Amino acid sequence: MKTSKNINSDLNLHELNNENLKKKHSEELGLHVPEDYFAKSKSEILSKVLVKQESKIIPMYRKRSTWIVAASIVLILGITVYKPFSVLNFNDSPTVVVDSVVNTSTEKVVVTDSPAVYSKDSQTDVVLTKESGSISTSSNVKSVENDIVVESLFMEENEINESVNNYMLEDI
Amino acid sequence: MASETNFINQLICDNQRDEAFKKLLDLYQERLYWHIRKLVITHENADDVLQNTFIRIYKSLPNFSQKSALYTWMHKIAYNESLRFLEQNKNKYHISIDDVNKKYLDNLMEDTFFEGNELQVKLQRTLSELPERQRQIFNMKYYDDLKFREISEILDIKEGTLKTSYYNTVKHIENNILNIENFSDKEVN
Incomplete structure (x- = not known):
C-alpha cells in the first residue's frame, strides 16, 4: 500500500511530512487546529464541490443559441400566421362570397348576353367566373335557372308577363 | 514528473476527476491550510479560505495550463484567495492587506486556537514587525518549505x-x- 510520502515522491512533490508541518506550526508558532479538523474539512469540501457539480444548472438566458433558435421559431410562426403585406385574394375568401361573385358574374353574362356591355368590373367578374368555373361546372345549368328566377324579382311585372306569354305561346 | 502529468490528467478527465480530487485533498489540504492560516491569522478565517480555495481549484482544473507545477499553481490560488478574503472582510475583521501588520498580533491573540508560550509570542511579535511582503517570503520559505523558484512564481x-x-x-x-x-537572562540574574 502506498503511503502519503510515497505518493508525494512519485509526484515529485515536497517531502515535508504533514506531521512535521503540524508540529512546526504548533511548537514554533503556537498555532493549533481542532481535533479531526482536516477529516471534517475534507468531507465538507467534497460535499460542497460534488453538490455543486450535481446541481449544475445552466440558465437558459445565458445560452445565446437558445435565444436565437427561440426567436427564429417565433418569427417563422409569426410570418406564417400573420401576413401583413399580403393582398386579400378572392380565392382565399369563404365559399359563400365566391359563390355570390360567381352568381353575380353569371347573372351578368346570362341577362345581358352581350360581351359589348361588359364593363371593366364585369370583365373581372367573368375571369373570376371562369377561374371558379372548374369548381362549379356541374351546377352551371342549375345556377343559370336560379339566376333567371332571381333576376325576375327585379323585373317589371308586365315584362314578366310578356316573356311568360311568349314562352308559353312558343311552347303551345 | 510523468506521474504528476498522469495525476493531472486524472484530475481533468471527467470520469476520474472526483477520485483524483479526493487524493488531491489528502495530499495538499493540510499544507494549504497552514499557508492560508499564516496569512489570514485565525483558524475560522483559514477554514473559510481553505474551502473557497479548493472549490476554486476544482473549478479551475480544466483550465490548468501546466506551465507551473501543480503544487505551485495551487499555492498561488490559495495565496490569491487569502488576499481576496482580507480585502473583502477588511471592515468586518478590521484587517486588510495594508494594515495586516498593525492588527496581526491582536487578531492572533483573539484566536482561540492560538496557544503560544512566551517564546512563541516573541517570535510572532518579531514577525509582526516585519513588512508584510518580507514576512510572507519568510513564512513560505521557512514554514511552508517552498523553494525559492516556487515562491518566485507565486509572488x-x-x-x-x-x-x-x-x-x-x-x-x-x-x-x-x-x-x-x-x-x-539579565533580568533573572
Whole structure:
C-alpha cells in the first residue's frame, strides 16, 4: 500500500511530512487546529464541490443559441400566421362570397348576353367566373335557372308577363 | 514528473476527476491550510479560505495550463484567495492587506486556537514587525518549505530578491530573539 510520502515522491512533490508541518506550526508558532479538523474539512469540501457539480444548472438566458433558435421559431410562426403585406385574394375568401361573385358574374353574362356591355368590373367578374368555373361546372345549368328566377324579382311585372306569354305561346 | 502529468490528467478527465480530487485533498489540504492560516491569522478565517480555495481549484482544473507545477499553481490560488478574503472582510475583521501588520498580533491573540508560550509570542511579535511582503517570503520559505523558484512564481518576485529578503529576515529574527533572551537572562540574574 502506498503511503502519503510515497505518493508525494512519485509526484515529485515536497517531502515535508504533514506531521512535521503540524508540529512546526504548533511548537514554533503556537498555532493549533481542532481535533479531526482536516477529516471534517475534507468531507465538507467534497460535499460542497460534488453538490455543486450535481446541481449544475445552466440558465437558459445565458445560452445565446437558445435565444436565437427561440426567436427564429417565433418569427417563422409569426410570418406564417400573420401576413401583413399580403393582398386579400378572392380565392382565399369563404365559399359563400365566391359563390355570390360567381352568381353575380353569371347573372351578368346570362341577362345581358352581350360581351359589348361588359364593363371593366364585369370583365373581372367573368375571369373570376371562369377561374371558379372548374369548381362549379356541374351546377352551371342549375345556377343559370336560379339566376333567371332571381333576376325576375327585379323585373317589371308586365315584362314578366310578356316573356311568360311568349314562352308559353312558343311552347303551345 | 510523468506521474504528476498522469495525476493531472486524472484530475481533468471527467470520469476520474472526483477520485483524483479526493487524493488531491489528502495530499495538499493540510499544507494549504497552514499557508492560508499564516496569512489570514485565525483558524475560522483559514477554514473559510481553505474551502473557497479548493472549490476554486476544482473549478479551475480544466483550465490548468501546466506551465507551473501543480503544487505551485495551487499555492498561488490559495495565496490569491487569502488576499481576496482580507480585502473583502477588511471592515468586518478590521484587517486588510495594508494594515495586516498593525492588527496581526491582536487578531492572533483573539484566536482561540492560538496557544503560544512566551517564546512563541516573541517570535510572532518579531514577525509582526516585519513588512508584510518580507514576512510572507519568510513564512513560505521557512514554514511552508517552498523553494525559492516556487515562491518566485507565486509572488512574481525575482529569486535573487527573495533570497536577499529571506536571509535578512532570518538575521533580524535571530538578533531579536537573542536580544530578548539575553535581556530576560539579565533580568533573572
